[in-house]
Structures are given as C-alpha cells and as structure tokens.
Amino acid sequence: MTTVFVRRFMADYARNPINLILLVVVPTVFVVVVAGSMADAAKLVGGVGGPAVETATAGWAAAFLAGIAMYFQTAATRDTDRRVVIAGLPANRLVAARLITGTLLAALASAAAVVALAVRTGVDHPGRAIVGTFMFALIYVAIGAVVGSIAGNPVNGTVIVMFVWIIDVFFGPAMGAADRVATRGLPTHFVTLWMVDLPSRHGGRLGDLGWALAWTVTAVAAAWVLAGARTRVKSPRSRLADPAGLRAQLAAAGRAAWRDARRNRVQWVLFVVVPVVFILAADAVTPNKPITLTLQEHGHSLTRAFAMPAVHGATMAPIAIASLAALVGLFVLLDSRDGDRRSVLAGLRPGTLFGARLGVLALMALAATVVSLATTALVFQPTRWFTYAAANLLLAFTYALVGALLGPLFGRVGGVFIAFLLPFLDLGITQSPMLHAEPTTFSRLLPGYGGSRVLLDGALTSTFDQAQPLLIGVAWLVTLGIAVALIYRHATMPSPTMVRAASADLTMSPPSQRPT
Template sequence: MRALLIPIRRFLVEYVRNPANLLVLVLIPVVFVLVAAQPMADAAKLLGGTGVAVETATAGWASGFLAALAMYFQTCQANSADRRLVLAGLPAAKLVMARMVTGLLIAALVSAAALSTLFLRGQVDDPARVIAGTLMFAVIYVGIGTAVGSLLKDQVNGTVVILLVWILDVFFGPALTSPDRAEITRWMPTHYVTLWMVDLPSGHGGYLGDLGLSLVWVIAAVVGSGLLLTHEVSAHRRPNAASRPGRVAQAAESFRMGLRQYRRNPALWLLLVTVPIIFILLSKTITKEQYSVMRVLEDGREVDVRVWLPETHAGTMAPIAVASLATVAGLFIALNNREGDKRLVLSGMHRSTLLTGRFGEVAVSVIVICAASLAVTALVFPARQWPGFIGGTLLMGAVYALLGMCLGFILGRVTGVLIAFVVPFLDLGITQSPMLRPVPPELASLLPGYGPYRVLIDTGLSDKFDDVAGLLIGLIWVSGLSIAVVTIFVARTGTARHHRLTAGMPEPRRQTLVTGNPKESGAR
C-alpha cells in the first residue's frame, strides 16, 4: 500500500504545485459555464438542439476538457520516468494503478470546480443527476487523455487529437444539434452521458438504457487506458535518441531544420487535413435547412443580406478551424524551441537569423492550415470574392499563429494549450459569430479576430470589398504581435548571449560589462 500511496501523492503534488493548473481550474469553468453557456444555448436553438440542455451540459464539457489535457500531459511527459521506475523495481501494476487513481482524483477535482461554477450560476433542477453526469464526463476524458498520451508522444499531435475528439463530442453532440440526427452522434463518447445528465431520453439506448451505456463508456475508458499504460511501462524500450542537430549558421538552415521536423511527423499533416474536413463538412450536415439574415457593408453602409444557413455556417467554421490550428502550431513552435534557442544563441548564432527561421516555420504552418481549410470550404461555401476570402483566411491564420508564439514563449504546455483553445473559441465562436447576432458587440473590436473576421464576412457574402477598416485592424494586429514576439524572444535569449560573451573573462572585466562602471569593479 505504501508503494502505491507514495506515487499517487507525488503525482498529485506535481499537478497542484503548478499554479497555472489551479488558474485554469477557475478559468475554464468560468468560460464555459458562465460566459459561453447562454450564447451556445442560442446557437443550439438555431441548429435544432435544446437550449436548456446546453446550459446544464457545460459543466460536463468543462470537466472533460480539463481532465483530458491534465492526464495527457501527465502521461506523455512522465513516460520515460515511469519506465525507469519499473526498471528500478516498482511493479508495473502498482505504477499503473497509481496513475489511474491520480486520474480519478483529478477528475473529482475538475468536476468539483465545474459544478461549483454551475451551482453559482443558478438553481439546478436535478443536482444528483448533474453531479453524477459531470463526474462521468471527467472519467471518460481521463481515459481519453491517458490513451492519447500513451499512443502519441508528439505533443502537437496529441493536443490536436484531444481537441478534435472534444470538439466533435461537444459541438456535434445531442445537446447542441438536433436529436433527429442521433444516428450520426450516438457513437461519440459522451452522447448517452449528455442525454442522461439533462434528462432527455434518447429512445435508442436499448436494453441497458442511457445510464447503462454511459457506464459502459466509463468502464471502457478506464480499462482501456489502463491496459495501454501497462503496455507502455512494461515494454522496456529505450527512448528514441534525439537526432543530432545540424550545423546552424544562417536563418535558412534554421528554417530547413524546422521543416525537417515537420516532414518527420506525417501524423501532423494528416491532422491538419482531417480536422478542417470534419469540422467544416459536419457543420453543414448538422445545420437546419433554413434562411437567415446577416449584415455586411455595401458602399460604406450596413445592409442585411439573406443567406442559406447550412452553407454560411460551414463558411464561418473555416476561420475557427484556422485560428485554433494556427494558435496551436505557433504555440508549439515557440514552446518546443525556446530552450534550444537559448543554447543556439549561447553557441554563437545570431538571434535575428534564428528568429527569421522560426517565423518561416510559422508561415509554412499557416499556409498549410489555410490551404486545407479553404479546400474543404470551397466544397460547401460559395464565397462571393474568393481572392479576398483567401487573403482574409491567411490574415486570420497569421494573427493567431503569432498569438500562439507569444503564448509559447511565456506559458507552460498545459496552460498554453488551454489558453490557445479558449481565446479563438470566445473570440470567433462566441463574440464575432454572425449566427448569434447581426453585429458584434463593441468590445469585440478589441479581440484579435475582429479585423480578419470582418474581411471574411465582407468577401464571403458581398460582391464588392468595402471593409478596409477590418483589413487595417488585422494588419495592425500582425505588426503588434510580431513586435511582441521579437521583444519576448530577445528578452529570453539575451541572458544566454550575455553569459556567452562574459564566459572566461576576468572577474573585473566581467563586472565592468554588467555595471558599465570600471570603478565599481575595482578596475584601474
């Protein structure tokens, strides 16, 4: 028992002592349960779903999102350490049990945070059912996060896969879409949990019923992830040796090495293609066939245009897909290289050439993401001005990729991923969305997606480009975020450069460089 309790305690300490984890325990429930619940309920009514069910289900969505990412990074980052513990003599079964118990305790913690926010929001009709449903959400996603962490060691791939599963589960699930499309959504992880939690019988639960099938998902998630963990820690394989870095002397070499890293990761390219396909095509499938009214600029004045909602909804999904993927790409390009960049500067590489290579990597990522999304969008959305629509999509990708780089230089992996998802969701999915309101609120103009989104609406729904202000706002964001990236990069690598310049110098001379005053150093 002691051999089991010690790892559990250490795993929990590792999670709790990171203040960012405690921050997101508050941030994510506030975003989903308090801020986004009502707009998503309105969107659900437009898509044929049930508005009241959405407001209750947000607690489960928040707990599942937190649990999946927490367990993914715990599993992925600790994989080598877990193998060493097994090699040192700790039984694999006890280590796996410790990991799974830790996951269940994290599930209880994130569920408590989500439920507290839900109960603060207002009265809940059936508290016991909501509490049980939220816990089942979290446990299922603990299993998903653990399974992805065992299978995918590249953190970009793993993060995108978890976000893809969560987005499909939530945005195309029974709460947001019409119950008439149950044949499409019943295979999703929390389909039956959602219906049971909000007390909407599915009618297709069979002999076990909705609760029974929900428990089957819970048990399968725990058992399946436990088996995967057991296989991982029992397979005494050596970790893959890191490839030797090539001789980097110019920005072109830095850029080439970054592209080589992408080439060695075919799963990333597959995700960049499949995520827009699923996200955009399904949005057309689940949208109720009806007309809607949206507002655009025509000759300098606002006019209302009548649009076919399934096509327009698919078109508005494209910028959300681009922004989310571009933010994650920029985040991990900065985050995965920030320590290595310090060493490269220390070895003598100029910061300007190194940063130019990083910008080149981001540019390639944005182009690939936008190309994949636009190729799918062209199948379902007839944009009126394709050149302008393509330019607006690239502008959106550039803004959010640069924002992701800023997050990657400042934040850790878990917090960075959470923020990288929350910002595009609140900005484009809630605040800027023309499906929820004809004109965005005044504060929307302060968000990064405002300018590019105005360009996309104008070029997608009108025959003449009028929204020059949106284009200028987007370009200002690109310039400002580029300056921010350069400033942060210089600040992070400046210390390393100073250590390189002063290494081996006599102490008086080194102190002179620090203080700028030879008298203070005792020099003659």
C-alpha cells in the same frame, strides 16, 4: 508506495498556479459566460437548446480540463516513468498512480464545473448533474491517457484530444438531434442524455445510464492497458546544429526547423482530417433556414437575409484554421526553446533562429489554411474568393503568433487551454454572425475582429468595404510579431551557468581544437 506517487503527481500539477487558475477560468467561461450563447446556437442548428445545453456545459468544461491535464500527465512523463519502472517499481503500480491522479483531477474539474453551474442557473437535479459531470471528466481522463500513450508530440496529442472533444460536444445530443444514428458512438452521447434527463429511447435494456457507465468503464480499461505499454517506449534521439556565417546559418536553421516539422507525419495528417471532418460535419447538420445579417456594401449599411448553411459554411474554416495555428504556434517555439538556447551559445544568431522558426510556423499555418479552404469550397462559394482566402490567412498568422506568445507565458498545459479558448470565444462565439447580427463592443477588442469582418465582406458582398477592420487586423499581426520576437530573444539567451560551463569546456580543450 502508490499513495506517495499520487501525492507527488498532484503536487506537480498544483505547482503551476496557472493550472489552478484554469480550474476556475474554464468552468466560468463555458458554464457562466457562453452557456446562453451555446444554447442559442443549439436551437439554430436543430438541438434542444435551453436548460439542457446549459446543464451539459458543466460536463463539457470538466471533460476539457480533465482530458488535457491527463494528456500531459501521460505524454510529458513517458521517459521519467520508464526510468522509474526500470529502477524497480512495478508498472501496474505506476499506472495505478497515474490513473488515480487522473481521477482526482476529474473530481476537481467536476467540482469546479458543478459550482459554476449552481452559481449560474442552480441545479435542478443535483444527483444527475454531479454524477454526469464526473462521468464526463472520467471518460476524458481516459481519452487523455490513451492519446498520451500513443502521441508523444504535444501538437499531435492536444489536437487529437481537442478534436475528439469538439466532435463530441458540437455534434452530440445536446447541440444536435438526440436521435441521430451517426452520433450514437460519441464518447459522451449517453452520458449527456442521462445527465440532462433527455431519454434516448435507443438505449435498449441497459438504458442510457447503463451505456454511460459502460463507456466509462471501457475507456478507463483501455487507458490502463495503453498506459502500461507506454513505459516500454524508447525516447527519441536529438541532433545538434553547427555554427556558420549568416546566410549559411539561416539556411541550416531553416532546414533543421523544416526537417523537424516534416518528420512529424501525424501532424500533417491531422491538418487534413481536422478541418475536413469539422467543416463538412458542421455543414451537414446546419438546417436550411434564413438568417438576417447587417453588412457594408458600396459604402452603405444593408440588412440582408442569407441561407444559414452559407453563413455557417463561411465561418467554419477560420475557427478550424485559428485553432490549429494557435496550437502549432504554441509548441513550435516552446519546444524548441532549450535547443535554440544551446544553438545561440554555440554561435547561431538569435535572429536567424527566430526567422527559421517563424518561417516554418507560417508554412504550417498556410497548410492549415489551404486544406480548410479546399474543404470549404465543397460546401460554400464565397462571392470574392481572394478576399475570403486573404482574411483566413490573416487569422491564421494572427493566431499562430498568439499561440507562440502563450507558450513562454503559460507553459504547456495552461497554454493549450488558452490557445483553444481564445479562438473559440473570439471566432466561434463573439465574432459569430449567427449569434450577433452586428459586431459588439467586446468583439472589436479581440484579435479576430479585423480578419472576421474582412472574411464576411469577401464571403457575402461584392465590394470591399472593410478598410478600417483590415488595418486593425494588420496592427494586431505586427504587434503580436514584435511581442513574440522580444520574448523569443529573451527565452533563448544563454544563462550565466551555461556560459560559464561552455567557457570551462573551451579552456580545457586542447589548443588545436580551439576556434581561432
């Protein structure tokens, strides 16, 4: 019986071709495309850099794939699994099937990551690379299952998984100092040290491999316990909206959308915790070294030296803002699609619903921006606050629309991967002034180019000299807004089946209950 469920779960994962494509895309991005840039960044902030970081990228890619995939395997199936248990299947068998499925996903992700590593640099120690990458993936399968058991809302869950992954990767021993006491409790600290053959000398009698195995076993055990408990969670109740005039519809739709967003208290906590921890931790580990940038000031191109913490502090906020905004944009429109389609069938105007959703999305992007800027003010003071804040807000709205566009195109799992990869590649790698003193040809083609140039202009110069990048950023914003509006209108159009069913209900209702 367990084998049958495992086959069904794997078939469900493989049914979406985006999931299979991402098994190639994610390792290619992390291991082949940006491994060199991440190794350079590691050296800048005091890490080992070089081949150690490039090897670790295989584990990071596998962990990212496995963690997100297992989160949706757990969170999105809560009600279905509960009904299966009620129907008579022992909970332990169902949990075993889910975790075996997660192990198979971990193996797939690990195989793809190791192949990408072999293609890029070769594998000097195949045993360490293969086993280490699989332990990375297995730990994050457990993390995805744990988060999926306690955070059913996809915004909360994916933010938590990705937040753990970001802290684990960017403050772990490969990117930072291997002997930093504060990071020894990270999930893959000892796995990383053993995988890249960098002895910690603080592993005690167990050694790095022993602690890595202990982390893996403990994580899987915690996932087993919580995955079993999740079958007893009750499903939430839904509410319906009433049709009315245009002004009343807009007010009602706005109140409903805001009430839905406000009800998710964990989300608002994450909006505070993620930027605060990410920005302050990044500032704490940045060495006080000079870095040279080429900027525009008074219409002239100038090369100036800045302290690295100032440049790093200026660029951390937009990465946190864009990542949160993209995820919120993904789920605000994606999860409301079916309910909004029924509301349109009941008489609400699509434009009214879209305006309400867009207003709430803008408000949430604004909230992420305010928290991030307040945190940034603790560690960095831009030369011109207004320009710097406006650029962050432009990036927030841009990536909120990017996220909204990804949902209907790629679905939940694929959309989450891309909603994270785009800000990371765009703002964290391609637009980074720490890695590129001047914009590259590729950076000019990405949605973060305009906002990033305006942001650096406001952060580090005394005059505004980025009119063209500003226009490019606004053009991206308008184009994305039009595309999202068109896709949303198409997605909320009632299907012919729904229209026929509604007409049949109306025909069969008593004359006194029919609308006049």
